[in-house]
Structure formats: C-alpha cells, structure tokens
Amino acid sequence: MAAVRVTTVKTVVDRIEDGGEGIKLFTLIDPERWELPPFKPGAHIDLHLANGLIRTYSLCNDPADKTRYMLAVKREADGRGGSIHLHDEVRQGDVIGVSLPRGGMSLPAHLSRFAFVAGGIGVTPFLSAAALLKRTGRNGFTLHMITRGPPPLADLLAPMIESGHVVIHDTAVVGRPDLAALIGPAATDAGIGCCGPESMIGDFEQAACAWSAEQVHVERFVAPPLPADPQARPYTLVLARSGRDIAVGASESMLQALTALGIDVPTSCCGGICGACKVGWLEGEPVHRDRALSPAERSRSLLVCVAGSASERLVLDL
Numbered sequence: 292m293a294a295v296r297v298t299t300v301k302t303v304v305d306r307i308e309d310g311g312e313g314i315k316l317f318t319l320i321d322p323e324r325w326e327l328p329p330f331k332p333g334a335h336i337d338l339h340l341a342n343g344l345i346r347t348y349s350l351c352n353d354p355a356d357k358t359r360y361m362l363a364v365k366r367e368a369d370g371r372g373g374s375i376h377l378h379d380e381v382r383q384g385d386v387i388g389v390s391l392p393r394g395g396m397s398l399p400a401h402l403s404r405f406a407f408v409a410g411g412i413g414v415t416p417f418l419s420a421a422a423l424l425k426r427t428g429r430n431g432f433t434l435h436m437i438t439r440g441p442p443p444l445a446d447l448l449a450p451m452i453e454s455g456h457v458v459i460h461d462t463a464v465v466g467r468p469d470l471a472a473l474i475g476p477a478a479t480d481a482g483i484g485c486c487g488p489e490s491m492i493g494d495f496e497q498a499a500c501a502w503s504a505e506q507v508h509v510e511r512f513v514a515p516p517l518p519a520d521p522q523a524r525p526y527t528l529v530l531a532r533s534g535r536d537i538a539v540g541a542s543e544s545m546l547q548a549l550t551a552l553g554i555d556v557p558t559s560c561c562g563g564i565c566g567a568c569k570v571g572w573l574e575g576e577p578v579h580r581d582r583a584l585s586p587a588e589r590s591r592s593l594l595v596c597v598a599g600s601a602s603e604r605l606v607l608d609l
C-alpha cells in the first residue's frame with residue numbers, strides 16, 4: 292500500500308508518573324538527550340504507537356523546557372484503544388515515534404489578561420500556557436478547572452492553586468459555574484480559552500460570542516459529529532505527484548476514496564480536529580469542514596478525513 296510520508300521524531304519514555312485517578316503522566320525525551328522540536332503552549336503531538344494506532348495528545352510542560360514532551364493520558368475504557376495501550380502496555384524505556392508539534396496558542400504580548408476554562412483532563416493544553424505566562428511574569432491569568440470531585444494532576448496544579456492562578460470548581464459541591472461570569476465581558480486586552488467535553492465547549496462558545504475570534508482559543512479532544520452535507524457532489528481527485536485520478540462519490544469521504552486506492556493516510560481523530568491527516572492541495576476549491584486549520588493553512592492544505600470539494604476537480608499534492 293502506498294503511504295503519505297510522515298515525519299516522526301524518535302523519543303524514549305523517560306518517566307511514567309501517576310496523575311490521579313485513571314491518569315498517567317508520560318515524559319518523552321530524545322534518546323541521546325538532544326533538544327526536541329519546539330512547540331507553542333497548548334500544542335499537540337501524534338504518538339505513533341506500537342500497535343499501529345496514531346493518537347494525539349496535548350503537551351503540558353513549559354515550551355521553554357526543550358528537552359521533554361510531557362503528556363497526561365486518561366485511560367478511557369470505552370475509547371478507541373490508544374489510552375488503554377499507553378496505560379497497559381507502554382513502559383519506561385520504550386521507544387515511541389511522535390509527529391512534529393502542531394497547533395497551540397499565540398498568547399500575543401498586547402493581551403495582558405487571560406481566562407481559561409477547562410473540564411477535567413481538558414486542563415492539559417492550558418498547563419503549558421500557564422507555565423509560560425508565569426515564567427515570563429505575565430501573571431494576569433486564571434485557569435478555571437471544572438471537575439466533579441478532586442481535580443486530576445493535583446501535584447502539578449498545587450503550586451498554581453496556592454498562587455491563586457488555578458481555581459477549582461467542583462460541580463459536586465458548587466454546581467456548574469456560569470461560564471459567562473468566569474470569562475467576563477469582551478475586552479481588547481484579554482484572551483480566553485476552553486477545553487473540555489463538547490457540551491462545555493458549546494456553552495463556552497455561546498458565552499464568548501461577543502469576543503473576536505483572534506482572542507478565543509478552543510481545543511477539542513473529541514471530534515464533534517460531522518453532519519451530512521446536502522450540497523456534496525461527486526468530484527475527481529487528482530494526485531499530482533503520481534498522476535492518478537480518483538472518482539469520489541457524493542456520499543464518500545476523501546479519506547475513504549484514498550484508502551480504497553491503497554493510499555495509507557495517517558489518521559488519529561478522523562473528525563477534523565487533530566490535523567494528523569493534513570495534505571497539501573494545489574488546484575480546485577476544497578470544502579474544508581475541519582476545526583483545526585487556520586485560514587492561512589487552509590489556503591494550501593486540507594484535512595482529508597472531513598474535507599470535500601466544491602469544484603469538479605481537486606488536485607492534491609500527493
């Protein structure tokens with residue numbers, strides 16, 4: 292089977308620590324202890340696991356810490372197998388290939404205040420942002436953690452709970468907080484962010500509707516369902532490098548069409564949120580439908596798990 296070329300970085304599991312109920316904290320390093328590729332706060336990487344799965348996790352350490360990637364993984368017994376493999380099979384010293392870091396937050400200097408809202412393990416992308424902000428003396432941030440019972444990653448959070456940067460909202464004690472009150476009114480000097488279950492993200496997006504998009508960062512770890520597109524039409528997918536044409540049916544996904552032709556595209560979420568299946572496009576008019584690419588990225592790339600085509604012919608850089 293032909294495969295889309297993927298750049299991976301070889302890492303070794305240096306430490307595995309207990310992160311609280313059902314959570315393990317993995318530290319990955321370069322085998323020779325060189326620096327790892329840099330990342331922005333809240334960025335994520337794909338882990339290429341020994342069982343063939345590719346799974347995406349947020350980095351939770353300070354981006355200034357160039358020798359480690361730290362990931363907190365919750366064991367999802369009803370998940371798709373990645374977290375179970377990491378919890379049950381992976382040991383200290385194992386080698387794991389990882390992708391280059393993708394995504395993350397910009398935290399531009401003209402923003403002096405930040406309010407982050409996290410549900411449970413959704414705290415991970417904001418831990419690296421909080422570490423960067425604290426280290427650089429930008430102390431005007433609050434990370435609101437909404438949990439039911441004790442918070443995960445209690446040891447990592449303890450210093451920031453003590454400093455008042457992390458506020459725990461235990462819904463078993465105080466009920467569900469009003470997200471609009473937590474983020475406050477839209478302000479030009481502030482940034483806000485959310486990561487958690489889809490229902491929380493929906494409430495957050497509603498509470499944040501008056502904010503400009505550049506000030507809002509939303510991170511999903513579960514892909515929302517993709518509604519059927521009534522406008523979808525059949526089209527021809529042209530692979531520029533191999534010169535092959537594929538007829539894609541109106542109800543078929545680009546990923547299905549590529550896979551049927553024997554082209555192995557790396558995938559993780561299969562729902563347009565992780566970016567693992569990104570490929571370049573050269574001609575035509577893609578319909579993107581992802582929640583991961585920026586407008587600049589969309590001008591040259593698409594995510595084949597969710598993208599379609601508005602033109603009769605779409606040329607990929609494959």
Ligand code: FES
Binds near residue numbers: 560563566567597
């Ligand atoms: S597999 Fe995650 S965006 Fe396509």
